[in-house]
Amino acid sequence: MAFTVLQNTKINTGDFIFSYPETVVYPVTPLVSAFFYSPNGVLTLKIRATLYINSEDQINPTVEEPVELGTTLQMYFDYDFSEETPESCNVWYIEVDYTSETVGNLNEVVSYLKDLDPETSKGTTIVVKP
Known part of the structure; x- marks a missing residue:
């Protein structure tokens, strides 16, 4: 098994503020998409995630090595949540x-935004697009 983090980038230039912050539960679950493609003839699962992290934390989140559990791929995005x-x-x-x-x-990806201190997580499950 192999995984490559192709991009890990902060994409906003100013602070992102939710329009209705009272409806948001923190930490916010990752927004994720996943689909198969075959670069150079090798079947590959492309996973794209958007994470919403406190703007006071300027350190890039990290990606743990994914784990296959039957037909599910489990992914953790680590960060330090205040x-x-x-x-x-x-x-x-x-x-x-x-x-x-x-x-x-694989037919689904379960992804977690994992707080390193204390160790807690908030996750979401998505079906892999064929």
């Missing part, structure tokens, strides 16, 4: 290519 509700967020775009001998068996 326990206070943020006034504004930075929006991070992360793009990952994942390959393995059994990548074609």
Whole structure:
């Protein structure tokens, strides 16, 4: 199995503020898409994630090595979340290519935004687009 982080970039230039912050639960679950493609004839799962992280935290989130659990790929995006509700967020775009001998068996991706201190997480499940 192999994974490559192709991009890990803050994409907003000013602070991102939710229009209705009272409806947002922090940490915000990752927004994720996943689909198969075959660069150079190798079946690859492309995972794209958007993360909303407190704008006071300027350190890029990290990506743990994904784990296959049957037909599910489990991914963790790590960061250090302040326990206070943020006034504004930075929006991070992360793009990952994942390959393995059994990548074609995967039909869903479960991704977590994992706070390193204390260790907690907020996750979402998506179906892989064929």
